[in-house]
Amino acid sequence: MRLILLNLTRAPLRTALTVLGVAVALFLFCLIEAVLFAFHAGVAMSGASRVIVQHRESFLLLLPESYRDVIGQIDGVKRVAPGVWFGGMYDEPVPGGEKREEFFAQFAVDFERYLPMYPEIVVPEGQLRDLMADRAGCLIGDKLAARLGKTIGDRIRLRGTIWNTPDSSPWEFTVCAIYASTSEAFDRTMMYLHYQHLDEVREHGHGMSGFYVAELDDPDRHAEVSAAVDGRTASSPYPTLTMTERAFNLQFVSMVGNFELLLRTVGAIVVLTMLLVSANTMMMSARDRTREMAVLKSIGFNDGRVFLLLIGEALAVAFVGAIVGVGGAWGAINGLHWNPKPDFFPTFRLSYGSLAAALAIAGGTGALSGLVPAVMGMRLKAVEALRSA
Amino acid sequence: MAIPWTYSVRSVAVRKGASAMAVGGIALVVVVFVFLFALAEGFRRAVETSGSPRNIVVLRKGADAEMQSQVSRATGRVVEQLPCVARDGADRPLLVYESVVAVVQDRKDGGKANVAMRGTAARARDVHTEVRLTRGRWFAPGAAEAVIGAAVARRLGDLAVGRTIFGGGRDWTIVGVFEAAGSALESEVWMDIELFQAAFKRGSTYSSLLFRAAGDPKEASRLLARTIEADPRLRSMQATTEKEYYEKQSRLMAAFISVLGGLLTLVMAIGGIVGAMNTMYAAVQQRQREIGCLLAMGFPPSAIWGTFVLESLVLGALGAALGCLLSMPFHGMQTGTMNWATFAETAFEFRITPGTLAMASVIAIAMGFVGGLLPAVRGSRMKVVDALRRA
Numbered sequence: 001m002r003l004i005l006l007n008l009t010r011a012p013l014r015t016a017l018t019v020l021g022v023a024v025a026l027f028l029f030c031l032i033e034a035v036l037f038a039f040h041a042g043v044a045m046s047g048a049s050r051v052i053v054q055h056r057e058s059f060l061l062l063l064p065e066s067y068r069d070v071i072g073q074i075d076g077v078k079r080v081a082p083g084v085w086f087g088g089m090y091d092e093p094v095p096g097g098e099k100r101e102e103f104f105a106q107f108a109v110d111f112e113r114y115l116p117m118y119p120e121i122v123v124p125e126g127q128l129r130d131l132m133a134d135r136a137g138c139l140i141g142d143k144l145a146a147r148l149g150k151t152i153g154d155r156i157r158l159r160g161t162i163w164n165t166p167d168s169s170p171w172e173f174t175v176c177a178i179y180a181s182t183s184e185a186f187d188r189t190m191m192y193l194h195y196q197h198l199d200e201v202r203e204h205g206h207g208m209s210g211f212y213v214a215e216l217d218d219p220d221r222h223a224e225v226s227a228a229v230d231g232r233t234a235s236s237p238y239p240t241l242t243m244t245e246r247a248f249n250l251q252f253v254s255m256v257g258n259f260e261l262l263l264r265t266v267g268a269i270v271v272l273t274m275l276l277v278s279a280n281t282m283m284m285s286a287r288d289r290t291r292e293m294a295v296l297k298s299i300g301f302n303d304g305r306v307f308l309l310l311i312g313e314a315l316a317v318a319f320v321g322a323i324v325g326v327g328g329a330w331g332a333i334n335g336l337h338w339n340p341k342p343d344f345f346p347t348f349r350l351s352y353g354s355l356a357a358a359l360a361i362a363g364g365t366g367a368l369s370g371l372v373p374a375v376m377g378m379r380l381k382a383v384e385a386l387r388s389a
Numbered sequence: 390m391a392i393p394w395t396y397s398v399r400s401v402a403v404r405k406g407a408s409a410m411a412v413g414g415i416a417l418v419v420v421v422f423v424f425l426f427a428l429a430e431g432f433r434r435a436v437e438t439s440g441s442p443r444n445i446v447v448l449r450k451g452a453d454a455e456m457q458s459q460v461s462r463a464t465g466r467v468v469e470q471l472p473c474v475a476r477d478g479a480d481r482p483l484l485v486y487e488s489v490v491a492v493v494q495d496r497k498d499g500g501k502a503n504v505a506m507r508g509t510a511a512r513a514r515d516v517h518t519e520v521r522l523t524r525g526r527w528f529a530p531g532a533a534e535a536v537i538g539a540a541v542a543r544r545l546g547d548l549a550v551g552r553t554i555f556g557g558g559r560d561w562t563i564v565g566v567f568e569a570a571g572s573a574l575e576s577e578v579w580m581d582i583e584l585f586q587a588a589f590k591r592g593s594t595y596s597s598l599l600f601r602a603a604g605d606p607k608e609a610s611r612l613l614a615r616t617i618e619a620d621p622r623l624r625s626m627q628a629t630t631e632k633e634y635y636e637k638q639s640r641l642m643a644a645f646i647s648v649l650g651g652l653l654t655l656v657m658a659i660g661g662i663v664g665a666m667n668t669m670y671a672a673v674q675q676r677q678r679e680i681g682c683l684l685a686m687g688f689p690p691s692a693i694w695g696t697f698v699l700e701s702l703v704l705g706a707l708g709a710a711l712g713c714l715l716s717m718p719f720h721g722m723q724t725g726t727m728n729w730a731t732f733a734e735t736a737f738e739f740r741i742t743p744g745t746l747a748m749a750s751v752i753a754i755a756m757g758f759v760g761g762l763l764p765a766v767r768g769s770r771m772k773v774v775d776a777l778r779r780a
Contacts, residue, residue: 014667021664021667024659025660061589089453161452164625168624168625237558251501269421270417270653273417277667280406
């Protein structure tokens, strides 16, 4: 054990560089995992008991308000609420200084019906009362509040890209409530506003909802209920497509296309090659010490001990690399909430699965890069090695 | 007195394994860099070439994309009469009312894609001058017919002249395929505007007005902006040249790629530098004796430093060359993604530009330089006696 440590500290620079190489590769792996996790964040936050009703041909087409009752009457539906994608651009200077347009998800919803379906959204009692009392009020996520530097009572100004005020002036909302979440996966950078307010003010599309969220009595019956909803509207001018919230969110992931595959491939190649380079360095350092191995053997170390010694060294390098790389990524992303582009990645964090995968890669590299020199060391004949050296 | 540069170059060739590792590491950074920026460039080009600088598009104020915009026929009538609108031989304004909707379609590879459907006039080609019919014929006014972009035909499969495509609650017979110089318009399906308005229940509300500017388009758009301010009937409208409109759309994606690409390149560059450093330290160590000899022969330490830095630069240059070579096959590769500004699928080709390659090469050589700097210092600080004795 002590010998491993001594061997590692003998060429401190080389060891440091190798450790750094492993660490960088693992950091990169974590980074890509976090980006991919962000892509799937919408899917991860979906509830099993909720279905979304959208226009059959496109989620951009609207549905009439009367569908709230149509859907509500279907057997198996507990609650239903209309929702509209607001799609405004944040138009104020960000706390950082310069003025640039920020984007985050905004939905106009019927709070009274919508919030009971989302137990993930946690709003303090008093704030909720204020929100219900103020038509021009809004509810924002705590992470969004931090990003925009807003607190209760502040105003948020949005340029409407889809919905316009009659005089084309920007929309203004008062922050009445800030939500936190019980679920780690739930997006806390969203903004909700009153559907009723939007419908009163907007210039076109009166009485039209973008989609409906419905909560089911029994999540297992979603296929049956979905078919019933779509059947009711099939021959109307506004046919619907009903799917689980998960499937609804998944369609956005699918639309991004092979982007994800590209990223995954790039990541895999990069990580693999970097680890190969590190492995090569470890082998190089072992080869340099052929003579030492022979000395160890001649003073009585058996084959097994030499094997363990070499593989232990490689594992130690990988282990330290993992602590630096994975630990660094974990600390930066999950600890300090570092996010390279908050408007693109509403949730940016490392899942435990990715973390485990990163550690497994580290262990694998250590074992693999140690294996070749270790086997070589084990098979080494002391006499030959000493003679040739 | 300097050591001949051939010494550095040959040294690279002597230690094949270690050099290959360093070169490979650097080449990889180059490949990823070129790949990501070729993707961004391809997307940017496809979107930006969709617009002609001679055309002007009128949208509702605040709308960033046609799909979010509403323009009434009444507004169109006002704009039609403006002097900044070019006219054809028969004195008809070169202006089309257009509507765009994204409709879900099945993709060839099994996924779903939002395909932009555009209702336009049969004479749209007088304004969209880059559009060329490659197969079949143009749709007839008043008929439930559609022409599809070449990229739609390619990516959705199963769509050919004679087939139908579903949208707005009805089937449209495909009668032709068009190309538009590789732009994002090729990812669209076009049909007759009157039928389109009826099928999508849009009444007399269109998405946009597109017209050919009479005279200088910049001047025309300024003039139009002033008219909009002055005329209450147009006050909720905005006008930009078509080129600017599309440039704005590609900005979101460009920002995303540059953040992602920048970050990946940065982290990988650190890895690449570490790899080069390792190789160079090993080189210095292995050639202790040579260094000793060189010093003993009277070469100054600065010459030793120079030769190792040069060697490292050669590694970087080789990495750059290899990386550029390896990334060449990406050029022209076809892919597609959702344009977040319009929520519609946009097909594009990877485009590698000389600028991207030059930038990648500079990064690679810089990596070689940084990686070789410290090992070279160690080499140049060696004492003659030590170097010769310990070997």
